[in-house]
Amino acid sequence: MAAGSIAFFRDRYVPLEEATVSIATHALNYGTGCFEGLRAYYNDEEHRSYIFRMAEHYERLLDSCHILRIAVPYSVEDLCAITLEVMRRNQLEEDAYIRPLAFKAEPLIKVTLEGIEDAFGLFVMPFGEYLPLQGIRVVTSSWRRIDDNAIPARAKVTGSYVNTALAVSDAHAAGFDDCIFLNSDGHVSEGSAANLFMVRDGQLITPPITDNLLEGITRESLMALAVDHGLAVSERHIDRSELYVADEVFLAGTGVQVVPVVEIDNRLVAGGNEGPITKMLKSAYLLAARGNDPAHRTWVTPVA
Helix, strand or coil: CCCEEEECCCCCCEEEHHHHCCCEEHHHHHHCECCCCCCEEEEEECCCEEECCHHHHHHHHHHHHCCCCCCCCHHHHHHHHHHHHHHHCCCCCCCCCCCCEEEECCCCCCCCCCCCCEEEEEEECCCCCCCCCCCCCEEEEEECCCCCCCCCCCCCCCCHHHHHHHHHHHHHCCCEEEEECCCCEEEEEECCCCCEEEEEEEEEEEECCHHHCCCCCCHHHHHHHHHCCCCCCEECCCCCHHHHCCCCCEEEEECCCCEEEEEEEEEHHHHHHCCHHHHHHHHHHHEEEEEHHHHHHHHHHEEC
């Protein structure tokens, strides 16, 4: 996938190939950066894109940076304005992914977070399905989810995604599409890079934030949509074996969107098919994300 040709880097709009760093950059050597992922959905009928819950993503980015002691010289409103300008300059007439990144930018060999210059950049690229929307096979990973007292999962820290890379690479090598993390207590945490939901007896259930998972914006949106459709929603611990007897399981996040899990550890879920509640929530989510749901129009920002 080719990225858009214009990026924002160090206070300027520049060609993407000019938005570069030295191999001595602190963030490259130590993983000391924070990022976000936003989707812009192209509405074919209106011939313009809608960015899904943009302000909420930037609020989370600033929270992540606060945890990692990265100073970002922009407000949420500034970051939204920069994003809209990058989108306008690239003129993508298709679904796109937006990647803002704040990081420790000095060429410095020292393991610390203090007294190091910070930088911010942003680029966009065309983006389709991250995982097959019709359903995926997953395996419980032998790698445990990073603990809040090691690297906080609520912060989107670049270096922490080595945890994801190790787990998902092993899952692929074993013939699966993705994996499920357990936390240090042995409870279900989330997918490799997405929150997890299950359905039992008509109730939507997801692990609590304290089980070392990202405070997902798509997760929050789906819980609100579930309530809109009269579903009971519960946040509680989930055991690995409970997933085997769940009526439905799905993963949710900006990248994956809403993806049915049809097999876990070589056991079929919902007979190997997408369940009705997953299907309904996926449809409701995509309707809202593309700007076609009047009840949730405030969730999206149009790109002029």
